[in-house]
Amino acid sequence: MTGTVSRRSVLAAAAAGTAAGITRWEPASATPGSGGAGLIAVTGVSVIDAVGGARRDQNVLVRGGRVLAAGHLRRTPVPDGARVVDGRGGFLIPGLADMHTHATEIDPTDPEMYVVNGVTTTRQMSSSETVRGWRKEIEAGTRLGPRWTVGSAIVDGSPSLWEGLGAPYVAVADAPQARAAVRRQRQAGAEFIKTYTRLSRAAFHAIATESRRLGIPFLGHVPDLVPVTEASDAGLGSIEHLFEFWYDTSHDERRLRREIARTHIDGGDYAGWFTTLHPLEYAAARSYDQHKAGRVFERLARNGTPVTPTLVMHRTADVPQDIAHDDPRFKYVSADTLAYWQWATQNIYLKGRTPRESKERRELIGLRTRLAGALAEAGVPLMTGTDLGTAYLMPGFSLHDELEQLVLAGLSPAQALGAATLEPARHLGHRDAGAVARGNVADLVLLDADPLLDIRNTTRINSVFVRGQLIDPPARARMLAEIEAAAGNRPATGVLPMGAGCACHGGTRRA
Structure with missing residues (x-):
């Protein structure tokens, strides 16, 4: 491989790759209804974080990018019209x-x-x-x-x-x-x-x-x-x-x-x-x-x-x-x-x-x-x-x-x-993150298996919340497919961009 790549060409290639393979995100809207418009409820889920430990049978309500409420399902009702994510058998952890x-x-x-x-x-x-x-x-x-x-x-x-x-x-x-x-x-x-x-x-x-x-x-x-x-x-x-x-x-x-x-x-x-x-x-x-x-x-x-x-x-x-x-x-x-x-x-x-x-x-x-x-x-x-x-x-x-x-x-x-x-x-200094709690940023991961039994279960991802935006299983599958397609569709340039590697352990060189 020979040649060099300027910073401008690297950034242009990145932009082209995004346009070619990754679609802009369009969040799913919640079902309209009294009290529940724009609200997503994860119901009956086990919540795990480093503040409260493990709590079973929880309802977690998300709206406006924040956790609106989190508590035992008997004390945390789901408003009419909320979009419901069935969390029974699942495990909800803070975003990593x-x-x-x-x-x-x-x-x-x-x-x-x-x-x-x-x-x-x-x-x-x-x-x-x-x-x-x-x-x-x-x-x-x-x-x-x-x-x-x-x-x-x-x-x-x-x-x-x-x-x-x-x-x-x-x-x-x-x-x-x-x-x-x-x-x-x-x-x-x-x-x-x-x-x-x-x-x-x-x-x-x-x-x-x-x-x-x-x-x-x-x-x-x-x-x-x-x-x-x-x-x-x-x-x-x-x-x-x-x-x-x-x-x-x-x-x-x-x-x-x-x-x-x-x-x-x-x-x-x-x-x-x-x-x-x-x-x-x-x-x-x-x-x-x-x-x-x-x-x-x-x-x-x-x-x-x-x-x-x-x-x-x-x-x-x-x-x-x-x-x-x-x-x-x-x-x-x-x-x-x-x-x-x-x-x-x-x-x-x-x-x-x-x-x-x-x-x-x-x-x-x-x-x-x-x-x-x-x-x-x-x-x-x-x-x-x-x-x-x-x-x-x-x-x-x-x-x-x-x-x-x-x-x-x-x-x-x-x-x-x-x-x-x-x-x-x-x-x-993010006092509103790191735990599943009322008022915190709704960065959350819903898992299909218990990470406390086997830490490898953090890979068993069902859904992800990013600032309250829900990436449900179909959306997540679509994103992975688009990432794979974008990688596969990018032609090999035959060039290793200078400085594109880890800034701790070595940058790239001509090969």
Whole structure:
């Protein structure tokens, strides 16, 4: 594959794809009647959320994008004329959240892919004009999609791992440049500042100080040169991924940090960072000190610093050879997306990998999974996130995979659901979300099976409410068919767009 693609051509292709395959949403109207006009009632359903636990035989009334009432069916009558959704035998949960996304911009159907999978809240971890455009359409009611929080361009050290890779980034060499970057990104409309891997300690703390002064959250990667506890104490809004925890929890921390400080990574060499630091990360993981870890986790819990483990990303990065390339869900992505995934796997994750490293990384993914469970057990808030943009991850679908990984890590299904609903709502300051309660936004998912018995039942989706708009089974089937057709009808361009990949773990290149 050769050639380049401009940002304009990528956006034009996205618009064309939408016009070709995805219809504008036309909400079904409620049956007119006294007291029930515009009202939808889910009747006799079991409600599950992280606030009230599980409640059986509930009626939930939705109107005007809000939950009008929710309670036992004997105390919550259904007004005449309401549209009734029979919830008997079903389970109603709050809409799910993916708190670590990088919309790929290769395919134009991310918003629809999210909501058809019950994901009604997303956090874009890097600046994106495309996502801002989607958000305008969603807020105008002309397109169905999640509530989207959009961050700044990546703020990295100098040299930056993102040099020449196409994603929006700012390289800062010192504290004054870091403070200036915060001011510029806030002025540009960022809702939070995204910190990255190669920031110096001085630059990181300058970001913290300036962000607090301006009242804008800062969150993201814990830089290589900053301890996790130090970042938490400085007010980092959330910790993304599990890379840096091993050093804080190692009995050999001092030596390992000296080695990190001596390690040089060229600008734009993300694959080099990934492979060069692997021996140090592996040594840190193998020298894990449980008592030291307990003190670290206690500090994070006390500070209320949430962690987004992104275990599905770590699986792709650590054991890409285990990814099934015949996943039937891949029919919902285009040939260009599949080509990017194949390129990224060979040129980022497997580049220069030896059999020894592959063996060590297989051990590491098991250790990371146990680490996520230990964080939860210690009371550290966890949030679900996928790192969409990483190879073989899909909007919406992969959030359910992350829920399954969290349960494998030791969380109960109820805890995993809380990490996907209530914790994200708290983090984003959405007091009207994360639970099925009167007055809350009507972002809801009706399931055909109990997720508390098996977390994989979150994939047994019957219907989805997005701001009160009901996507019933026929509408959901139609949307999935349209997404599949749009992906299949998009001709392969033979080009991998620069910067279209994950802004955490490598952008695209010419292949």
